[in-house]
Structure formats: C-alpha cells, structure tokens
Amino acid sequence: MTAVNPTALLQLRSTILSQNSALQRAAGTPGAPAATGGFGDALADAVKAVNTQQTKASDAAASYERGDTNDIVGVMLARQKASLGFEATIQVRNKLLSAYRDIMNMPV
Numbered sequence: 001m002t003a004v005n006p007t008a009l010l011q012l013r014s015t016i017l018s019q020n021s022a023l024q025r026a027a028g029t030p031g032a033p034a035a036t037g038g039f040g041d042a043l044a045d046a047v048k049a050v051n052t053q054q055t056k057a058s059d060a061a062a063s064y065e066r067g068d069t070n071d072i073v074g075v076m077l078a079r080q081k082a083s084l085g086f087e088a089t090i091q092v093r094n095k096l097l098s099a100y101r102d103i104m105n106m107p108v
Helices: 006-027 039-066 072-104
Strands: none
C-alpha cells in the first residue's frame, strides 16, 4: 500500500478548486464565487462585524433596562463580546499605523 502524502493532497485540492472557480467565472455561471477581495475588504468586513456586535449589545442592554428581558447573563456576554471585538480592532489599527510609520521612515 502507498503512503498518503497530505501536502500533495492539499495542493491537488487547491488546484482543482482554483480551476473550478476559473471555469465558473469564464462560463459566467450565476452564483459563481467572485474574485476574493483584498485586505481592505477583509478589514471593512471585520469592522462591520464589530459594529453589529456593538449594536446587539446596545439593544440587549436597552431591552434589559426596559424590563423586556431578565437575562442579565446574556446582556453581559453581549457587552463583553462587543468590548473584546472593539479592543481587537483598536490593536489592529495600532499595528497598521506602526507599520505605516516604519515604512515611511525607511530610507529611500
């Protein structure tokens, strides 16, 4: 029996998926995956997700304050998730600014 090489299998899978995607785009098949967005699109999606979490947390807190729900644990979890997402976003922003400053200070 032949040993299975996981790396070769993953490369073959990747090749098949990319060829399939290219064929679907070339054929104009509806529902074909669009070309992957860049870093800016990924960053925008992450910010939208954080905004959605913060909105949910605010809605949960307002609902608790109005007396519509008694689930204080759910409210606190929603607020902590929103807080963590926001902190992670701030850290990414700080790293990007630091990298930008490093690049700008490089000698030409």
